[in-house]
Amino acid sequence: xxxxxxxxxxxxxxxxxxxxxxxxxxxxxxxxxxxxxxxxxxxxxxxxxxxxxxxxxxxxxxxxxxxxxxxxxxxxxxxxxxxxxxxxxxxxxxxxxxxxxxxxxxxxxxxxxxxxxxxxxxxxxxxxxxxxxxxxxxxxxxxxxxxxxxxxxxxxxxxxxxxxxxxxxxxxxxxxxxxxxxxxxxxxxxxxxxxxxxxxxxxxxxxxxxxxxxxxxxxxxxxxxxxxxxxxxxxxxxxxxxxxxxxxxxxxxxxxxxxxxxxxxxxxxxxxxxxxxxxxxxxxxxxxxxxxxxxxxxxxxxxxx
Amino acid sequence: xxxxxxxxxxxxxxxxxxxxxxxxxxxxxxxxxxxxxxxxxxxxxxxxxxxxxxxxxxxxxxxxxxxxxxxxxxxxxxxxxxxxxxxxxxxxxxxxxxxxxxxxxxxxxxxxxxxxxxxxxxxxxxxxxxxxxxxxxxxxxxxxxxxxxxxxxxxxxxxxxxxxxxxxxxxxxxxxxxxxxxxxxxxxxxxxxxxxxxxxxxxxxxxxxxxxxxxxxxxxxxxxxxxxxxxxxxxxxxxxxxxxxxxxxxxxxxxxxxxxxxxxxxxxxxxxxxxxxxxxxxxxxxxxxxxxxxxxxxxxxxxxxxxxxxxxxxxxxxxxxxxxxxxxxxxxxxxxxxxxxxxxxxxxxxxxxxxxxxxxxxxxxxxxxxxxxxxxxxxxxxxxxxxxxxxxxxxxxxxxxxxxxxxxxxxxxxxxxxxxxxxxxxxxxxxxxxxxxxxxxxxxxxxxxxxxxxxxxxxxxxxxxxxxxxxxxxxxxxxxxxxxxxxxxxxxxxxxxxxxxxxxxxxxxxxxxxxxxxxxxxxxxxxxxxxx
Numbered sequence: 001x002x003x004x005x006x007x008x009x010x011x012x013x014x015x016x017x018x019x020x021x022x023x024x025x026x027x028x029x030x031x032x033x034x035x036x037x038x039x040x041x042x043x044x045x046x047x048x049x050x051x052x053x054x055x056x057x058x059x060x061x062x063x064x065x066x067x068x069x070x071x072x073x074x075x076x077x078x079x080x081x082x083x084x085x086x087x088x089x090x091x092x093x094x095x096x097x098x099x100x101x102x103x104x105x106x107x108x109x110x111x112x113x114x115x116x117x118x119x120x121x122x123x124x125x126x127x128x129x130x131x132x133x134x135x136x137x138x139x140x141x142x143x144x145x146x147x148x149x150x151x152x153x154x155x156x157x158x159x160x161x162x163x164x165x166x167x168x169x170x171x172x173x174x175x176x177x178x179x180x181x182x183x184x185x186x187x188x189x190x191x192x193x194x195x196x197x198x199x200x201x202x203x204x205x206x207x208x209x210x211x212x213x214x215x216x217x218x219x220x221x222x223x224x225x226x227x228x229x230x231x232x233x234x235x236x237x238x239x240x241x242x243x244x245x246x247x248x249x250x251x252x253x254x255x256x257x258x259x260x261x262x263x264x265x266x267x268x269x270x271x272x273x274x275x276x277x278x279x280x281x282x283x284x285x286x287x288x289x290x291x292x293x294x295x296x297x298x299x300x301x302x303x304x305x
Numbered sequence: 306x307x308x309x310x311x312x313x314x315x316x317x318x319x320x321x322x323x324x325x326x327x328x329x330x331x332x333x334x335x336x337x338x339x340x341x342x343x344x345x346x347x348x349x350x351x352x353x354x355x356x357x358x359x360x361x362x363x364x365x366x367x368x369x370x371x372x373x374x375x376x377x378x379x380x381x382x383x384x385x386x387x388x389x390x391x392x393x394x395x396x397x398x399x400x401x402x403x404x405x406x407x408x409x410x411x412x413x414x415x416x417x418x419x420x421x422x423x424x425x426x427x428x429x430x431x432x433x434x435x436x437x438x439x440x441x442x443x444x445x446x447x448x449x450x451x452x453x454x455x456x457x458x459x460x461x462x463x464x465x466x467x468x469x470x471x472x473x474x475x476x477x478x479x480x481x482x483x484x485x486x487x488x489x490x491x492x493x494x495x496x497x498x499x500x501x502x503x504x505x506x507x508x509x510x511x512x513x514x515x516x517x518x519x520x521x522x523x524x525x526x527x528x529x530x531x532x533x534x535x536x537x538x539x540x541x542x543x544x545x546x547x548x549x550x551x552x553x554x555x556x557x558x559x560x561x562x563x564x565x566x567x568x569x570x571x572x573x574x575x576x577x578x579x580x581x582x583x584x585x586x587x588x589x590x591x592x593x594x595x596x597x598x599x600x601x602x603x604x605x606x607x608x609x610x611x612x613x614x615x616x617x618x619x620x621x622x623x624x625x626x627x628x629x630x631x632x633x634x635x636x637x638x639x640x641x642x643x644x645x646x647x648x649x650x651x652x653x654x655x656x657x658x659x660x661x662x663x664x665x666x667x668x669x670x671x672x673x674x675x676x677x678x679x680x681x682x683x684x685x686x687x688x689x690x691x692x693x694x695x696x697x698x699x700x701x702x703x704x705x706x707x708x709x710x711x712x713x714x715x716x717x718x719x720x721x722x723x724x725x726x727x728x729x730x731x732x733x734x735x736x737x738x739x740x741x742x743x744x745x746x747x748x749x750x751x752x753x754x755x756x757x758x759x760x761x762x763x764x765x766x767x768x769x770x771x772x773x774x775x776x777x778x779x780x781x782x783x784x785x786x787x788x789x790x791x792x793x794x795x796x797x798x799x800x801x802x803x804x805x806x807x808x809x810x811x812x813x814x815x816x817x818x819x820x821x822x823x824x825x826x827x828x829x830x831x832x833x834x835x836x837x
Contacts, residue, residue: 116758116759117706117761118678118706118709120677121342121677124344144503148475148479185758186754186758186785187754204807206803206805207805209752209753210745239763241758242758243763244761244763
């Protein structure tokens, strides 16, 4: 039998497995259907204005940050790449969110990530280091992660991931704002909000790739952002998650934001001309009742500025 | 001039010397700590200036490669200094000398100095080093005082300091009452910003580098400045220039009677029984100037070139060292590594072809100190006995950061040439290979493409194809199986570093295909490759 024939037959035989199973929400989701989550989708080329408008649609930063609170803004600063290469969250998006948290009288705004490349190079070349220094506010703390602050956490609702070391500040902050950049990823197809949470965990992170979708959903039961802002100002379509070639970058000038992390990821997936169920972590989280994944069931608020 | 102000002048000079030593030591440590990524792609300062000022390393590397190395021209400054002011470098500027003097002050026994144990050894070593360098055997880096010093600090003491600090402040953070942490945490933060490295580093053979340095310090208990008097070939070279040059010292005379205060105090054994002061050994420490009861020791001037007639090495010894230096290179070509180099010997990006690389490398260890991902490690025997302490990439420990060009910037001799970022992106130091018995998608049908995720080339050098595999329960699965694209892989090794397997990696890099050796070209499907 030729290889092509073998593959064809194999696909036929396993069709039952590979076809999407009917998506069922977890039983624990409650008898009452959850109200449709609000999600903002805003486009505009002036990023500070874009960020402000997006937050306004959701009720403004004051809805999430009360005076004196400890706030974490968690961008993706994973790679030694510059802002144009679309591998890290755009520095202006991060900066505007941090400024807004300061204006809402946050007591402290912590910004950190656990980069894949050398940490100092990532913080510098992503432009985030300079962008935050330009704010000139002592409450803003861009720090490298302190190994002492990883705590072993039991993930009691986890189906695949039962325990892992998680960064204390990410768990104890009064307000945790997840700010991923939307981009291509070889294994998970896209990396979005749920995947961005891998930046607050310690240990041998590569080990999570073995059942990545479920593991990320399990992680999402304990790392729970108050707000997810997905940076799609420019998106990386191929050779992710770090890219490097500008040919793979598409300018979108778009931000998505929601209090529902699954909804944010699901809607962001459509920016890549994919259906939300193409992303295993979205499906797994939806099935566990962590959020909504069907755009039809979301209250999408659109605006362009 | 009366004797009293003269004595005061000498006391002042002596105090000035100690101050000079302390300052130069501080400068050394400042440059040492600055030899790191500081937020810019280009290093501002680095401790490599010390090596570029070293005429021993300059002569040895230039003799080895038979070309003028402009990088090493600052060594001329030290030569001019020696011609004008004798071995003042050793007594006033050398950081190793400063540390040894400080060490003796703290732990040594003051008093009578014994005669130099091996007075001819430094010059013997100098001849062996220079002649064997000329014949292609690099040895200078093994005994050069700066190489010993920087290796010991960068590969053992400095990482050790960080390890101990981290352990201590982790303990206080976890166990101590809040009051202690209110004081301790700001101190820790301050230390991290100023003295401590950004990341804990790990080195193979760090303890060997430390042992060599500690030996130099231990010998101080046997004799003050033992290394400088009995071993240092740089000191011997500077002494030779000192004798050629202008500066002379008036020693004692017959009027001294039985007084031997000067010679018994001399830490360098530079004063003989007739109280003549040998400019080739005197390091201008000023001890005898200030302790002479008659105040007759003074500076004077010599006619340049006259004292060069005083041969520093007896003829028999000179011939002996010459033959030793000739014999060693003669047998180098007979070792197995001459016919089949070790494929795991991956040199830093920008390295010259192996023979010239080794001849230029002075084993200062700065490339390893500055290596931002801790991938560069000292070689022990993989590159032969003459290749010890030279750098190679151990990709399971750390990888070569795609945008980083620091190792080429700190190399004092150009053994690693300085690359632009664009050149670096294309510089192939080796090649990645999958071990399909270990790699999860191949061996167990488990999805995992961490290597592909980290592969830094804009067109990924690791890609994957979907394949149907049998898993260990006999079922069939579709997994993405990675493979290496020969044209893109530059051998940076991030795939091997990041491979999530707990022990041995499912992908590994070798020096095959490295750009500096065309004969290592990879085999190509179209029949090309295999040799030049």
